[in-house]
Amino acid sequence: MASGLGFAAAGNTAFRELPQARPAPRRAPVPQAELERLVALHGAGRFAEVLRRIDKLAARHARSLMLCNIEGAACIALGRFAKAEAAFRAAIGFATGHAELHNNLGAALEPQGKLDEAVAAYEQALALRPDYASAHYNLGNVLRKRNALAEAVACYERAIALRPDYADAHNNLGLAVQQLGRAEDAIAHYGQALALKPDSAETLYNLGTALTDLRDHAAAIEAFDLVLALRPDHAAAARQMAFARMQLCDFSAQRTFPPLREEGEGSGADAVKVPPFIMLGIEDDPQRQLACSRAWARTALRPSVPPHSTARREGRIRLGYFSADFHDHATLCLMAGLFREHDRERFEVIAYSYGPDSADAMRAELIGNVDRFVDIRELSDREAVRLVHGHELDIAVDLKGYTKDSRSHLFASRLAPVQMNYLGYPGSIGAEFMDYLIADAVVVPEDCRRFYSEKIVSLPGSYQPNDDRRPIAAAGLDRAAAGLPEEGFVFCCFNQAYKIGPAEFAIWMRLLDRVPGSVLWLLRPNPSAEANLRREAEGKGVDPERLVFADHLPNAEHLARLRLADLFLDTFHYNAHTTASDALWAGLPVVTRAGRQFAARVGASLLHATGLPDLVTTSDADYEALAAELAENPAKLAAIRARLAENRLTEPLFDTRRYARAIEAAYVAAHQRRLDGLAPALIEIA
Numbered sequence: 001m002a003s004g005l006g007f008a009a010a011g012n013t014a015f016r017e018l019p020q021a022r023p024a025p026r027r028a029p030v031p032q033a034e035l036e037r038l039v040a041l042h043g044a045g046r047f048a049e050v051l052r053r054i055d056k057l058a059a060r061h062a063r064s065l066m067l068c069n070i071e072g073a074a075c076i077a078l079g080r081f082a083k084a085e086a087a088f089r090a091a092i093g094f095a096t097g098h099a100e101l102h103n104n105l106g107a108a109l110e111p112q113g114k115l116d117e118a119v120a121a122y123e124q125a126l127a128l129r130p131d132y133a134s135a136h137y138n139l140g141n142v143l144r145k146r147n148a149l150a151e152a153v154a155c156y157e158r159a160i161a162l163r164p165d166y167a168d169a170h171n172n173l174g175l176a177v178q179q180l181g182r183a184e185d186a187i188a189h190y191g192q193a194l195a196l197k198p199d200s201a202e203t204l205y206n207l208g209t210a211l212t213d214l215r216d217h218a219a220a221i222e223a224f225d226l227v228l229a230l231r232p233d234h235a236a237a238a239r240q241m242a243f244a245r246m247q248l249c250d251f252s253a254q255r256t257f258p259p260l261r262e263e264g265e266g267s268g269a270d271a272v273k274v275p276p277f278i279m280l281g282i283e284d285d286p287q288r289q290l291a292c293s294r295a296w297a298r299t300a301l302r303p304s305v306p307p308h309s310t311a312r313r314e315g316r317i318r319l320g321y322f323s324a325d326f327h328d329h330a331t332l333c334l335m336a337g338l339f340r341e342h343d344r345e346r347f348e349v350i351a352y353s354y355g356p357d358s359a360d361a362m363r364a365e366l367i368g369n370v371d372r373f374v375d376i377r378e379l380s381d382r383e384a385v386r387l388v389h390g391h392e393l394d395i396a397v398d399l400k401g402y403t404k405d406s407r408s409h410l411f412a413s414r415l416a417p418v419q420m421n422y423l424g425y426p427g428s429i430g431a432e433f434m435d436y437l438i439a440d441a442v443v444v445p446e447d448c449r450r451f452y453s454e455k456i457v458s459l460p461g462s463y464q465p466n467d468d469r470r471p472i473a474a475a476g477l478d479r480a481a482a483g484l485p486e487e488g489f490v491f492c493c494f495n496q497a498y499k500i501g502p503a504e505f506a507i508w509m510r511l512l513d514r515v516p517g518s519v520l521w522l523l524r525p526n527p528s529a530e531a532n533l534r535r536e537a538e539g540k541g542v543d544p545e546r547l548v549f550a551d552h553l554p555n556a557e558h559l560a561r562l563r564l565a566d567l568f569l570d571t572f573h574y575n576a577h578t579t580a581s582d583a584l585w586a587g588l589p590v591v592t593r594a595g596r597q598f599a600a601r602v603g604a605s606l607l608h609a610t611g612l613p614d615l616v617t618t619s620d621a622d623y624e625a626l627a628a629e630l631a632e633n634p635a636k637l638a639a640i641r642a643r644l645a646e647n648r649l650t651e652p653l654f655d656t657r658r659y660a661r662a663i664e665a666a667y668v669a670a671h672q673r674r675l676d677g678l679a680p681a682l683i684e685i686a
Contacts, residue, residue, distance in 0.1 A: 027061055028062065029064060030061045042077075050074040065101075068094070069091045071084075073104065075108070076104070079111075082108075084104075084108035085108040099129035099135065103121070106142075110142055118138075123139065136156070136162065137159040140172060140173075140176070144172065144176050144179070145302070146380050146381045147179070147384075149176050149180050156172055170192040170196065171203045173189045174210070183211075184214065187207060190210065191207075205240070208223035208224045208240060209240065212240070212247075215526060217244040217248050217526070218248065218528060220241075221241055224237045228241070236275075239279065242278075249528075249536070250532055276292045276293045277401075280573065281599075284596050284597050286597040286598065290430055290451050293402070297429060301429075304381035305382055305385050305389075308389050316346055317667060317668065318348045318391070319395050320388065320391070321399055322415075323351075323353065324356075325355055327356060327362060328358065328555075330577075331399060333470065334578055335465050336365060337659075338467075338656065338663070339366055340369045341656050341660035346668075350391065351373050351374070352376050353374070353375050354375075354405075355405060381409065384407075393415060394416060394418065394674075395419075395670065397419075398429070401424045401427070401429055406425075412433050414433060419433060419434050419436070420437070420454075423438070426574075426597075429453065435455060435680040436454050436683070437456055439452075439459070440460070442462070457670070457685070458683065460652060466581055466585070471559075473556040473557045475560070477564065482550065483549075488518055490518070491567055492522075492566075492568050493522055493523075493569045495523070495570075495574075496525075497525035503572060509542045513540075513541065515632065520548070521548045522550065524551050524552075525549075559586045562582060562588045565588055566631070567589055568590040570591060572600060575592060575604075576592075576603055577602050580592070580603050584606060584648065585648065589612070589644055591623060592607060593617045609651060609653035610647050610651050610654075612643065612647065662685050663685075665685050666683050
């Protein structure tokens with residue numbers, strides 16, 4: 001919700017509540033009739049005309065508190081926040097004792113990213129008028145932006161206590177508790193906001209996102225549909241609805257998805273609110289992914305404190321990794337070996353965790369493999385940044401990007417002289433403060449580097465780390481226990497449901513039709529997605545029972561059961577990442593189709609780094625032909641499996657120590673460039 005403007009937004013009579021200051025010598029005050037006209041124009045939304053008339057009046061008349069206030073309010077409405085700030089400061093110069101002016105000044109400072117000054121302005125407004133509901137609300141908005149969520153909740157609750165019908169405060173209280181991970185509570189607050197303002201597209205949108213957090217995708221779709229009925233141009237709702245449909249394997253999502261324009265889609269407040277992550281599975285276009293990331297970064301990744309960094313020249317390189325996934329999670333499954341193999345004589349390694357306080361074995365192992373483990377989960381952004389600044393990192397590494405529970409906005413305050421985007425988000429952050437993207441020559445080929453705002457760090461082999469000590473259970477399920485046929489070819493894809501698109505699913509159904517007795521083994525999704533996939537299969541003439549769904553298992557047992565499959569089939573726009581490494585580590589060959597964007601080329605990267613480039617295709621037709629050939633030619637598939645069994649311990653993908661030395665060489669190169677006073681540039685490690 002837009003910040004409340006106190007008296008400036010309260011109606012025409014509120015403008016008259018503030019007296020005009022005594023006119024300057026030799027200039028008459030602005031006539032009351034002119035002020036009334038300006039107020040009327042403001043009330044009619046004719047803000048540009050207000051400013052034009054004020055410019056003319058200021059040439060002949062003395063400026064006054066009232067004139068400056070109207071000017072500031074019009075500038076706020078037009079998004080001219082620096083000019084609004086100047087106008088409100090001038091108004092305060094006439095009379096400092098009006099809470100409304102300080103509140104309005106805060107509303108001009110906040111969108112400029114001047115959060116400290118905005119907080120001071122709102123606090124001054126409240127010192128003058130403790131029962132000022134709008135100032136409590138606006139202060140809550142700034143605190144929420146800083147991730148000081150408990151304090152923000154208290155501000156919204158005070159605003160609601162003063163004004164029970166304050167719909168915007170109910171909505172933003174919902175946002176704050178949703179950020180605290182309390183989606184059910186958020187839904188209740190959104191319900192209260194909608195009871196007061198049923199036609200609020202923004203509250204309905206927020207309701208949809210909370211329902212998505214609860215994985216109630218069908219209800220989320222209904223909420224987003226209501227948003228679009230009110231606001232057909234609401235780009236974020238259209239894309240969120242498409243993503244929710246993808247979670248249900250409703251393939252109409254991609255057929256009806258509105259085209260993505262280059263920058264600032266839609267109009268109004270939702271123009272840059274298209275979360276980049278949801279775009280990865282929708283289309284394979286690195287240029288448009290970059291446009292989406294840049295648009296998001298402009299407003300979502302603001303510094304909580306002024307950027308600050310120092311370049312240390314002595315001692316070990318101090319390296320900070322930031323993630324919410326330092327527990328039993330796919331990210332740590334991949335990175336555990338790197339943490340273990342880091343050269344601690346050359347690097348001081350600090351893990352900054354803002355995820356759940358888990359006591360699992362993987363977290364305990366990580367803590368033993370780093371110099372310091374710092375839990376910043378309960379710190380506000382401001383507190384976290386100041387803590388990290390005090391640690392004087394040389395390199396800060398973001399392991400989340402635009403994935404769930406990210407706090408990548410911390411990097412806007414420059415946590416270290418060198419900042420890197422790594423592993424978690426397969427794409428560009430689109431922000432100037434992120435210096436490097438860790439990649440390889442396959443996921444980001446030379447002709448695609450221009451589609452990433454970061455400079456590329458190109459590692460040998462694959463960009464993806466792996467742990468060569470990952471255990472595989474000695475005794476796993478047999479086919480019967482897994483629900484698979486004793487005989488017959490088993491195609492497998494254990495990717496998340498939202499990655500499965502209509503193009504690859506159609507190919508998979510043709511493969512089942514072509515290979516008698518074959519089945520498709522999938523990770524069990526939500527019940528609606530399972531039903532939709534069975535319905536799609538039946539519509540393509542395939543017995544729905546030939547789709548077999550697997551429940552989640554602990555990782556070691558999951559790796560063991562992968563050996564029951566014959567061939568892993570990759571998804572297109574958003575490839576298998578950890579799931580592909582799982583398959584290869586278990587000895588299961590993967591067939592992929594290399595696309596254009598990072599997320600669509602990970603399978604190719606992994607296969608090249610395993611010495612199996614012949615399993616990489618570049619078209620739908622070649623992908624289908626190769627999968628069919630391997631299913632129908634047991635000797636050829638057996639030869640590939642034998643080659644994989646030999647390569648997995650000799651090729652780069654699973655050579656953890658070699659990988660650690662390569663990425664450390666990249667860290668050294670980036671650090672040295674900084675010490676030499678050089679700007680970030682392409683780093684290629686041989």
